[in-house]
Structures are given as C-alpha cells and as structure tokens.
Amino acid sequence: MLVAIVIAASLLSWLFLRADAISPQAHEHYARELRLLRQADAELxxxxxxxxxxIQLDFDTIGTATGELHKVVSELEDVPGFLSASDRLQVLNRVAQYRDVLEQKIRQIDLFKREHxxxxxxxxxxxxATDLLIGDDTAPIAQTRPIGIFVRGVMTHAHTADxxxxxxxxxxxxxLESIVAQLKGAHQQQMTNVLLHGRVILERKPILDTLTRETLAMPTAALGEELAQTYARGYERASRTAHNYRVSLYVLALVLAGYLALVMLRLAKTSGxxxxxxxxxKERIATLDRTQHDxxxxxxxxxxxxxxxLITDGSGRIVATxxxxxxxxxxxxxxxxECSPSMLKSGRQPxxxxxxxxxxxDRRGQWQGEIWNRRKNGEVYPEWLSITAVRNQxxxxxxxxxxxxxxxxxxxAEARIHHLAHxxxxxxxxNRLLLQDRLEQAILQSHRVGSHTAVLLLNLDRFKTINDSLGHDLGDGLLQQVAHRCLAVVRETDTVSRPGSDEFVLVVPDxxxxxxxxIVARKVLQTVxxxxxxxxxxxxxTASIGIAIFDGDGLTPAELLRNxxxxxxRAKAEGRDAYQFYSADMNSASLGDLLLENQLRGALERNELELHYQPKVCATNGRLVGAEALLRWRHPDLGLISPGRFVPVAxxxxxxxxxxxxxxxxACRQLQVWRDAGMMPVPVAVNLSAHQFTQRKxxxxxxxxxxxxxxxxxxxxxxLTETMLMRDVDRTIETLNILRDMGIDLSIDDFGTGYSSLSYLKQxxxxxxxxxxxxxxxIHRENTDGKIAAAVIALAHSLGMKVVAEGVxxxxQREFLLAHGCDQFQGYLFGRPVPAAxxxxxxTARRMGLPGTVLAKLHEDVTSI
Structure with missing residues (x-):
C-alpha cells in the first residue's frame, strides 16, 4: 500500500509538471519578440x-533598427523550454539562418552608407561650386550657361532612374571636360571642381541604386516569417502534448478521487x-457512575x-435501620x-x-398516615409514617x-395554633369563632332539654377615654382583670368570651x-x-350589659348576639352601669339608623340637603347683625329632618x-347671590365639625x-366648640391665627359645656x-338664676370678646342678658331658622331700616322645625 501510494504520488507529480510545462508568459514573450523581429526588419x-x-538625411534610424534587430535575434536564441527538442533545434536553426542573412544585410548597408x-x-x-562659377562676373556666359544646364541635369539625374x-x-x-582643358586660371579651377562633383554623382549613383536594390531584396522578411511559423508549429505540438498530459492527469485524479471516496466511506463507516x-x-460508564453516585x-x-x-424483607423482618x-x-x-416493627406498637390504635x-x-403498594408508637423508654409519641412496598420482577x-x-x-404547635385560633x-x-361554636352547642342543648340559654353582651363604659388617657398597656391590663372577674362569677359550664375590643360575651346555658x-348580670356588674x-x-x-334569651329573642347565634x-x-343610652333585656323596638331603632345612613350617603348627589338661616340681632336695638347657617335634610319620604337626627349618623x-x-x-354661594342682588347681606356663621377642624388643609x-x-x-x-379647640392646642393656635389673618370671624360655640383652660383661651x-x-x-330657675350666663358675659368682655346668647x-331672658351686657341675641324670640328665600x-327689612320688632314679626308665620 505504501509503495502504491508513492508510485501514485510520483505519477501525479510528473503528470502535473508535464501538464503545466507550457508557460503562458514565456509563450507571450517569444511571440512578442517574433513580432518585433518582423517589425524591426520592416523599419530597417x-x-x-x-x-x-x-527623406532621411542621417543614418540614425538605420542604426537604431539595426541595433533592435541584433537585440531581438539575441532574445530569440532563448527558445522556450516547453518546446520539444526537435522543435527547439528547428527554431534555433531558423534563428541562425536569420542571423547570417542579417549579418550580410548589415555589411551591405555599411557599403550603402559609404556610397551614399x-x-x-x-x-x-x-x-x-556651380553658384561660385556662375556668380563670377568675369566668367563668360558661353561657359557658364552649359555648366548650369549640366548641373541641373545632374541634380535631376540624382533623384531619377532615367x-x-x-x-x-x-x-x-x-x-565640358574638353572645354576645361582649354581654359586657364581661376575659371579653369572653378569649372574643374564642378565637373569633378558631377563625375562623382554620375559614377556613384548607379552603384548606390544597386546597393539599395540588393539590400531591400535580402530575404530577412521571409526568414522571419519562416521562423514564426516554425515556432508556431512547435508551440502547437507542445500544447497538444500538455493537453494530453492534463487529460491523463484528470483521468488519474478521477480514479484516485473515486478510490479516496471509497476509502473515506469505509473510514466513515468504521469511524461511525x-x-x-x-x-x-461512555453510556455504560456514565450509568455506572450514576449508579455509584446514586x-x-x-x-x-x-x-x-x-x-x-427502616427496611424489612417480604415477611416483615427488619434488615436495616x-x-x-x-x-x-x-x-x-x-x-x-430480624425483629418485627410491631414491637414499637403503643396500643393506642385498634x-x-x-x-x-x-x-x-397490598392493594396500592403504599400507605401513609399518623400513628402512635412507643419508644424504648416507654414514652408514647406520634409519628407520620409512610410505607412503600418494593416488588421484584x-x-x-x-x-x-x-x-x-x-x-x-x-x-x-397545632394545639397552640388551634388554641390561638379559638x-x-x-x-x-x-374568641368570636369559639364563641360561635359554644353558642351553637348551648342552643342545641337548650332545644334538646327544653331550657333557656342567655347571651349577655358586656361593654365597658368610656373605655376609649381610659385607653387614650392611661395608655394601651394599662388598657390591656384592665381588660385582663375584667376577664378574670367575669370568670369568677359564672359557672364552669358557662362561657366567657372576648370577641373584640372592650366587649365580652357571656353564654349562660340551661x-x-x-x-x-x-341575677348573673347583677353579679357581673357588681364585680366589674x-x-x-x-x-x-x-x-x-362601669359596664353596660344587654341580654338576649333563647328562644324568645332569637333562634340562631347571630340573632342572639345582634339582639x-x-x-x-339601650342600657348605655339609659345611663350606663346597668343591664337591659332585649325588646323588639330596639332593633327597629338600630335598623332605622342603618337605613338613615345609607340614604344619607346619596343625599348630596340628590340635592336633598339645604341651609336654613337663623338671625342674630343687636341686643340694644334689635337690628339684624348676623346669622347662623343651620343644616337641614329634606327627605323625599320623611320630610324635613332635624340635624340632631342625622348629624350623629354622619x-x-x-x-x-x-x-x-x-x-x-x-353658605358662601348664597351670600354672594345676595350681594349680587344688592341685598346687603350680614355675616353668616358656619359650624365646623371636629373632623373638619383637624384637617391639615x-x-x-x-x-x-x-x-x-x-x-x-x-x-x-x-x-367651633371648646372640646374641638383643646385637642391639639399648638395646632389649634396656628390654624386660628391663619384664619384670623384671612379676616374670618371665629366663635366658640356652646361655651361652658366642654372643658378649656383659661390660659389657652387667652391665646x-x-x-x-x-x-x-x-x-x-x-335664668330664673331656682339656685341658678342666670349666674353662669352672667359670669360668661363678664369673662368674655374681660378677654375683649363679644357675647352671643343662644336660645333666647x-x-x-332678653332683659336679664341685656342688663348684664350681652352683645347679641339668637333665638325664637327674634326669629326661627328659615330657608334662604x-x-x-x-x-330687606334691614336695608329699609325697620326696627327689631318688625323683623321678628316677619318671622312669626314661619313654620318651626
């Protein structure tokens, strides 16, 4: 295989070199030199x-062309190596022939140049010489005239072939030579010179014409063409040979490529x-690694x-823990x-x-649940157990x-959470959730045995005041003590619960x-x-207790608690520190307040609210000096409702x-309407609620x-009321100063019914x-006789304030207050609250200057609200 590879590689290399033997650059160069050879010969x-x-007066062009031919011939002697040996030899022979002929032609040209x-x-x-002869005045015309004709003929003959x-x-x-022999002196010499040059021209011109014909007739052009044709034939044979090599190389390459493809396929299959x-x-190793890792x-x-x-065998014997x-x-x-897990049984489960x-x-292959087992020391404990059955093939x-x-x-923890949840x-x-359950059980028991169940709802009186004054920590301590006292006066079967805040509910069944x-309520009130x-x-x-009895006051826990x-x-409304049994009219009143609240929410949008104005008059002359805007609600079904009915609900x-x-x-809109109508309105006072006054804006x-x-x-x-002003004194002073700087009149309403500090009152x-x-x-009642009213008037005047008496x-009453210096009166004696119209x-009466009695008469027919 290795020898075959070496042989194939050598053969490919040899074919590649032979196929690429022809150099396009060398061919182009040699072809260009052949063209230059023919061109240079033609130029010569x-x-x-x-x-x-x-046309050419010197021989520079001939010399240049001759040198170019020598140079080109020398270049042509370097025949391209891609030609075969025989073709190269033929081309070199043609170049040698051309060089020999070229040397002969150059020698001929040298003769041409000498003769020329x-x-x-x-x-x-x-x-x-002719001009010198003819220009001589002493020379006779008979001599000069033939000379002139001769010279003209010679000059003509030099350029023709006649x-x-x-x-x-x-x-x-x-x-002319015979004539010259007869002459003497200077004329003879001058004429001899003319004839001498004429003789040279006549003799040399034929020689030069012959040299020219011979030079041009030399076969350099034909030899150049033969040289080009010889090279072309050699190049064509070399091209055919290279083509054959390329075809052989291509065929061999295809064979090798096929063999290589076959080898690659076999290698790919083997590699795959x-x-x-x-x-x-790798998968087996990875599986083993995973198995080992697992x-x-x-x-x-x-x-x-x-x-x-723990792991047991199929018969339930422990094999590992x-x-x-x-x-x-x-x-x-x-x-x-080798023991059975049953030795851990506690005996609690059947x-x-x-x-x-x-x-x-057996059915599902697994089980899980809560079970009680026993430790080695005998302690019983709960555990969450999960058992899985492992099956074989x-x-x-x-x-x-x-x-x-x-x-x-x-x-x-579940017990604690359950306790906290209830x-x-x-x-x-x-709490409320457990109370609900206890109450339901008590109702079922009472229904079963035919007894009664009492629900006592206890609420501490003024607990919010205590909590706000003493702090929440002491308030919580008070609730804990109340709880202990309630537990101390009830039976073990009774329930004392705290559903929230300062409320306690006692369930007394049977x-x-x-x-x-x-009896229970009195004991609770006494101990609390x-x-x-x-x-x-x-x-x-103190506390207030409401009592509802099953089944006369309700059949469900919700009804009993609500009642x-x-x-x-009702107990709170009648003075606190007391108890009250439920009666049907109580829920009616509560339901009425709820319905009233829902209807009040849309009163503004439905334009059901309106203002009535009650006049304030001067104490000395009874003239109208001001008014108070009082809110009224014109209910579509109930008619005009007093503020005392719906303001607390609001x-x-x-x-x-x-x-x-x-x-x-x-109020401001109505005042501006009166001003625009030229009514000369008086100042109108508006009552502020505590919520409005505490607003930052x-x-x-x-x-x-x-x-x-x-x-x-x-x-x-x-x-504003005294209580409202004393809630946050610093902010109150700041707000009052801003309002006074704006020009607003400020009044303390219902003075003496709240609480205030005279030191702050001055500020x-x-x-x-x-x-x-x-x-x-x-005024005129026993033991009082208006002394408080007189003291208030004196106090206000000492502080530089005016006094307005309400409810005159x-x-x-008018005479007493006037005698003690009261400034203004407001009450039914001078006018009831009436609508704007x-x-x-x-x-109008004020603008007309009517006295106060007439003003009061204008209001006699107004319906009191």
Missing amino acids: NAAVLASRVG SVLRNSLAYLPL AQLAQRLEESMTK DLAQANRQL LKLYATVFTNATEGM NPAFSEITGYTTAEML ENFYRDMWRTL DGATSHYIGLFSDITERKR HDSLTNLP IDHPQDAA GRPYLLGDHEITV ADAAMY EESGLIAPIGEWVMRE LSSLVEEVLTETRLPAGLLGLE FRVNVLKIDRSFVND ETEA EFEKAL
Whole structure:
C-alpha cells in the first residue's frame, strides 16, 4: 500500500509538471519578440529607402533598427523550454539562418552608407561650386550657361532612374571636360571642381541604386516569417502534448478521487461504528457512575436523614435501620435486626387500624398516615409514617421501606395554633369563632332539654377615654382583670368570651327562667364595678350589659348576639352601669339608623340637603347683625329632618367631612347671590365639625371657597366648640391665627359645656363667645338664676370678646342678658331658622331700616322645625 501510494504520488507529480510545462508568459514573450523581429526588419528597410530618396538625411534610424534587430535575434536564441527538442533545434536553426542573412544585410548597408555619404557630399557641394562659377562676373556666359544646364541635369539625374538622361549627361560631361582643358586660371579651377562633383554623382549613383536594390531584396522578411511559423508549429505540438498530459492527469485524479471516496466511506463507516461503540461505552460508564453516585447519595440520605428509616424483607423482618431511627425510638440497629416493627406498637390504635393499613399496602403498594408508637423508654409519641412496598420482577413484594418522623412538636404547635385560633391572645378567653361554636352547642342543648340559654353582651363604659388617657398597656391590663372577674362569677359550664375590643360575651346555658340571667348580670356588674389598680392609678369602671334569651329573642347565634348588642346600647343610652333585656323596638331603632345612613350617603348627589338661616340681632336695638347657617335634610319620604337626627349618623359613618364642606360652599354661594342682588347681606356663621377642624388643609379649603365664590372674608364666620379647640392646642393656635389673618370671624360655640383652660383661651384669636342655650334656660330657675350666663358675659368682655346668647325665647331672658351686657341675641324670640328665600325678608327689612320688632314679626308665620 505504501509503495502504491508513492508510485501514485510520483505519477501525479510528473503528470502535473508535464501538464503545466507550457508557460503562458514565456509563450507571450517569444511571440512578442517574433513580432518585433518582423517589425524591426520592416523599419530597417524603410529607413534604407528613406535615406536613399533623401527623406532621411542621417543614418540614425538605420542604426537604431539595426541595433533592435541584433537585440531581438539575441532574445530569440532563448527558445522556450516547453518546446520539444526537435522543435527547439528547428527554431534555433531558423534563428541562425536569420542571423547570417542579417549579418550580410548589415555589411551591405555599411557599403550603402559609404556610397551614399560620397554621393550626398557631391550633391551638397555641386550647387555651391556651380553658384561660385556662375556668380563670377568675369566668367563668360558661353561657359557658364552649359555648366548650369549640366548641373541641373545632374541634380535631376540624382533623384531619377532615367538611362537616356544619364547618357546625355555623359556626353555633356565629355564636351565640358574638353572645354576645361582649354581654359586657364581661376575659371579653369572653378569649372574643374564642378565637373569633378558631377563625375562623382554620375559614377556613384548607379552603384548606390544597386546597393539599395540588393539590400531591400535580402530575404530577412521571409526568414522571419519562416521562423514564426516554425515556432508556431512547435508551440502547437507542445500544447497538444500538455493537453494530453492534463487529460491523463484528470483521468488519474478521477480514479484516485473515486478510490479516496471509497476509502473515506469505509473510514466513515468504521469511524461511525467506533463512535457508536465509544458512545455505548461512555453510556455504560456514565450509568455506572450514576449508579455509584446514586448509591452513595442513597447511603448518605439513609445515614444522614432526619427522618427515621427502616427496611424489612417480604415477611416483615427488619434488615436495616438508619441512625435517625435509633435517635427517635431509642433502639439500636443491632437490637432491631430480624425483629418485627410491631414491637414499637403503643396500643393506642385498634387492631382494625393495622388490618386496614396492610390491606391498603397490598392493594396500592403504599400507605401513609399518623400513628402512635412507643419508644424504648416507654414514652408514647406520634409519628407520620409512610410505607412503600418494593416488588421484584415477578410482582411479589420483596421488601418494605418505612419512612417516619416524630411529629410531637408539630402536634404541640397545632394545639397552640388551634388554641390561638379559638382564643383571644390578650385574655385567653374564647374568641368570636369559639364563641360561635359554644353558642351553637348551648342552643342545641337548650332545644334538646327544653331550657333557656342567655347571651349577655358586656361593654365597658368610656373605655376609649381610659385607653387614650392611661395608655394601651394599662388598657390591656384592665381588660385582663375584667376577664378574670367575669370568670369568677359564672359557672364552669358557662362561657366567657372576648370577641373584640372592650366587649365580652357571656353564654349562660340551661337556665330555667330568663330572670336567672338578670341575677348573673347583677353579679357581673357588681364585680366589674369594683375599683381597679392600674399602675399607680386606682380607677372605677362601669359596664353596660344587654341580654338576649333563647328562644324568645332569637333562634340562631347571630340573632342572639345582634339582639344582645341592641339591648346593650339601650342600657348605655339609659345611663350606663346597668343591664337591659332585649325588646323588639330596639332593633327597629338600630335598623332605622342603618337605613338613615345609607340614604344619607346619596343625599348630596340628590340635592336633598339645604341651609336654613337663623338671625342674630343687636341686643340694644334689635337690628339684624348676623346669622347662623343651620343644616337641614329634606327627605323625599320623611320630610324635613332635624340635624340632631342625622348629624350623629354622619359623624359615625365619616360623611360629616363632605357634608361640612358642602355647607361652607353653599353658605358662601348664597351670600354672594345676595350681594349680587344688592341685598346687603350680614355675616353668616358656619359650624365646623371636629373632623373638619383637624384637617391639615382647613385654611386652604376656606381660601379656595372664598376665591371660587368671590366672597369677602369678613362675611364668613366659623363656629367651633371648646372640646374641638383643646385637642391639639399648638395646632389649634396656628390654624386660628391663619384664619384670623384671612379676616374670618371665629366663635366658640356652646361655651361652658366642654372643658378649656383659661390660659389657652387667652391665646385663641376668637371674636365671639356663644352662651349655650342650657345656661340661658337656667335664668330664673331656682339656685341658678342666670349666674353662669352672667359670669360668661363678664369673662368674655374681660378677654375683649363679644357675647352671643343662644336660645333666647322670652322677654325675661332678653332683659336679664341685656342688663348684664350681652352683645347679641339668637333665638325664637327674634326669629326661627328659615330657608334662604324667607331670610331675604329679614335682609330687606334691614336695608329699609325697620326696627327689631318688625323683623321678628316677619318671622312669626314661619313654620318651626
């Protein structure tokens, strides 16, 4: 095989070299030199002919052409090597022949140049010598005239081939020579020179013409063509030979390519087989590695798993356990080998439990569930067990694998979570979820035995105040003490729960008479009402209890709790620190409040709200000096509703903020309408809710409303309560200063009914104190006789404030307040709250300057609300 490869490679190389033997560059170069040879020979002939006829005055062109021919011949002697030996020899012989003929031609040209030089010299001097002879004035015309004719003939003869002219010139020459022999002196010499040059021309011209003909007749051109043809024939034979070599090379290459393709196919097949075998080997190795890795992993998992593991044979005898098994059960592997797992039984599960377990294993091949087992030390513990049956190729069970974990802590956590899910985290009492369950059980028990179940809903009075004042920590402590006291006065079968906040629910089942619930309620109120020690404080807290009885007050837990809640609110409404049994009218009132709230939510959109205006008059002359805007709700079904009915509902539901903003905008809008109509309106005061006043942007809202309505700030007044002002004194002072700087009148409404500090009162930039109607009503009552009203007037004047008395309804009240210096009155005696259209009458009367009695008469016919 190696020898065959060497032979094939050598043969390919030899064929390749032979096929590529012809050099295109060498061929082009030799062909170009052949063309130059023929061209240079033609140029040499042309130069000789041009020199003969006188077109070329020198021999430079002849010399250049001769040198070019020598150069080309030398180049042609370097015959291309791709020609065969015989062809190269023929071409070289042709080149040698051409060189010999060329040398002869060059020698002939040298003779031509010598003869031509002599002739050209005579032709140049003959005219000069003739001119010198003819130009001599002493020479006779008889002598000069024949000379002139002769010279002209000679010059003509030099450029023609006329034989007769040459004969005549010879005859003339002979005559002139005879004449010269007779002359003497200078004329003889001059004429001799002319004839001498004429003789040279006549003699040399035939010789030169012969040389020219012979030179041009030399066969250099024919030899050049033969040389070119000889080379062409040799090149053609070399090309055919190279082509044959190329064909042979191509055929051999095809044969080798086919053989190589066959070899490659065999190699590819062998390589594929080898790669397949290699892949299979790698797969086997990888499988072995994975198996080994898996075995190590399984061994690691088996050894390091936190769950206990055991493996038994098909008959249930233990063959292996892991360290976690020993840690959980206390038994070592050596102690358990060949033993049955049944030795771990705790005895808590009945035998049918294990029968069901084995039945499931046989049917499904696995089982998992919670089971109680016993440790080596005798302790019973819960575990989560998973058993899997391992089957052999025949489908028979060969082994069982058990995986279990100790779930003692999980069970404890579940118990804790269950307890937290059903008990209040603060008091550890049942929460709402467990209360629901206990109440349902109590109802079922009462229904079964025909007894009653009482639900007592307890709510601590004013707990929010205590929580806010003393802090949430002490508030939580109070709730814990209340829980302990409630537990102390009820039976073990009763339930005390805390569903949330400061509410407690007591479920008292199996009572014979509803009045037994009252006995429990009194005990609870008595024990809850005892003083509490909270930190450094000893306080007394009361409670209100609502009672609902199954089955007269409800059949479901939800009904009983709802009705007990309604009874509890009735107890609070009637003075607190008491209990109330549920009655049907309680839910009606609560339902009425709920419906009222839902209807109030759309009152603004439905334009059901409106403002009524109650006048304020000067105490001394009774003239109209101001008004208070009072909100009314014109319900489509219930008619006009008083604020005392729906304002608390609005405050509870959070609707008071948008309603308060609407009141301010509507009052300012109406004032601007009166101004545009020329009514000369008086300042109107608007009541602010606590929610509005605590808004951070109250001043921005007021400024926005005044800008939108184009109302001067002096026509708008704001009325605030003492309690509202004292919530955040620093922010209150800041807000009041901003509003006063804007020009807003500020009043403290219902002064004396809340709480305030006189030191802060001096810092509040308010204009007016309004005496609450309760103090005005006290005038002429026993033991009071208006002393509080008189003190308020004196206090306000000492602080530089005006005083407005609300609720003035009798002349006696007016006279008393006037006597003590009250500035303005507001009440039914001077006018009831009326709609805007009715209040315009008061504005008209003020513009007309009517006295206060007439103003009051204008309002006598207005319906009181």
